[in-house]
Amino acid sequence: MKDVHDPMIAAADDWRARDLAVLWHPCTQMREHPQALPLFPVARGEGAWLMGMDGRRVLDGVSSWWTNLHGHAEPRIADAIARQAHTLEQVILAGFSHAPAVELAERLLAVAPREAGRAPLAKVFYADNGSAGVEVALKMAFHWFHNRGEHRRTRFIALTGSYHGETLGALAVGDIPLYRRVYAPLLLEALFAPSPDAFGARDAAAEARAHAAADALAALLEAHPGEVCALILEPLLQCAGGMRMHHPAYLRRVRDLCDAHGVLLIADEIATGFGRTGTLFACEQAPGGGIQPDLLCLSKGLTGGFLPLCAVLATQAIYDGFLDDSRERAFLHSHSYSGNPLACAAALASLDILQQDDVLARNLGTAAKMAERAARFTAHPAVAEVRQTGMVVAIELHPERGNAEDGHAVEIAGRRGLRMYRAALEAGALLRPLGDVLYWMPPYCVGDRELDVLEAATAAALEEAARCA
Numbered sequence: 522m523k524d525v526h527d528p529m530i531a532a533a534d535d536w537r538a539r540d541l542a543v544l545w546h547p548c549t550q551m552r553e554h555p556q557a558l559p560l561f562p563v564a565r566g567e568g569a570w571l572m573g574m575d576g577r578r579v580l581d582g583v584s585s586w587w588t589n590l591h592g593h594a595e596p597r598i599a600d601a602i603a604r605q606a607h608t609l610e611q612v613i614l615a616g617f618s619h620a621p622a623v624e625l626a627e628r629l630l631a632v633a634p635r636e637a638g639r640a641p642l643a644k645v646f647y648a649d650n651g652s653a654g655v656e657v658a659l660k661m662a663f664h665w666f667h668n669r670g671e672h673r674r675t676r677f678i679a680l681t682g683s684y685h686g687e688t689l690g691a692l693a694v695g696d697i698p699l700y701r702r703v704y705a706p707l708l709l710e711a712l713f714a715p716s717p718d719a720f721g722a723r724d725a726a727a728e729a730r731a732h733a734a735a736d737a738l739a740a741l742l743e744a745h746p747g748e749v750c751a752l753i754l755e756p757l758l759q760c761a762g763g764m765r766m767h768h769p770a771y772l773r774r775v776r777d778l779c780d781a782h783g784v785l786l787i788a789d790e791i792a793t794g795f796g797r798t799g800t801l802f803a804c805e806q807a808p809g810g811g812i813q814p815d816l817l818c819l820s821k822g823l824t825g826g827f828l829p830l831c832a833v834l835a836t837q838a839i840y841d842g843f844l845d846d847s848r849e850r851a852f853l854h855s856h857s858y859s860g861n862p863l864a865c866a867a868a869l870a871s872l873d874i875l876q877q878d879d880v881l882a883r884n885l886g887t888a889a890k891m892a893e894r895a896a897r898f899t900a901h902p903a904v905a906e907v908r909q910t911g912m913v914v915a916i917e918l919h920p921e922r923g924n925a926e927d928g929h930a931v932e933i934a935g936r937r938g939l940r941m942y943r944a945a946l947e948a949g950a951l952l953r954p955l956g957d958v959l960y961w962m963p964p965y966c967v968g969d970r971e972l973d974v975l976e977a978a979t980a981a982a983l984e985e986a987a988r989c990a
Contacts, residue, residue, distance in 0.1 A: 550831035566593025589826030623866030652686030653832030662751035735774035763930030764915035799911030825871035950978030
């Protein structure tokens, strides 16, 4: 029972009151605070753990919105930021340059997805966050065709169930009604192709579903000849759409279809990049040695979860399409903090850790342990499916009757989602259900102890879900 006389609890309660007096939190119906959705004031982070002001330790089961790779307060990244802060904290990147921005661009291009017979990604454009990076990619694709005189190419294709961010361009190529419905009058009109979502399918059936979705995409492209400038997708894993996973055969078909119809391919690896799906980038898992997009969006784990930064990687051909004596044909998009030296230093340190610690190889063992624990929930009466891609596990529940969000995946939506969230938190783990989907996306530093907590917290959340039935 809560001890109201505990000074740490009293201090945490005071902080909650101060917070609610001044802050408007993201992705939150603020009416739910402070009762239905209690705030958890964090004092510090340590590895995979968040330390509360009230003395509680909570496992960060979602990597703080999928950003944290190596653990909170990772000293090598913290030290890199501190060293950089004593040298150069920020400078305009228009007309100026600095070592961290150049070195990071070189490193990213060296490890970016490559495809035999295709000119590699060659240029890096920096933005402030994932949504901003998607805006950059969409504008680049449209403007590139505009500079070529192909003025009919104004349409974008995205997948049903997709999510690419909250800014207006990113919302336009997203398909989660609760996020986009009210802003619909402000959005460009995208085309949506069926998702290759493999829910309920395995192996050959999942591959067949991928090919069926690709056939539908082919029909859509044929129905709009010369109109589409780019297709955008999250390879292998549609994250905010409910951790929907698809067979990699779809990626190969998409790449071939984009080439056949002269359409640019934008890979949104903002959440899937840097090892989340088992390879450094999800695009690498396509048959035939992987595919290479024309534009690649990277963020979230780019800095190891320390600072906001996005990098959009482009081909030389796209870059060359903006070279001209006319400034109107230049790409004049900008962000004040483009290529921020501190963020670039963090990203360089994160890349060092990925390589020096052989993180991808270590993750194979961790993913196997996650699979073993998650498999124990397949027989739970509330569970419809357990699925996994790399370091991401999704446990999908049978749909809740009367789902207020039209059955689309929205974080901790509805009574059941809130109760599962609270049950997991009480059991020691931060889990934020996406509609009917509980998922694990922990920092890569998790060990057996942390996985035990994840499993126990998930069991508690599922028991709470069963009570809601």
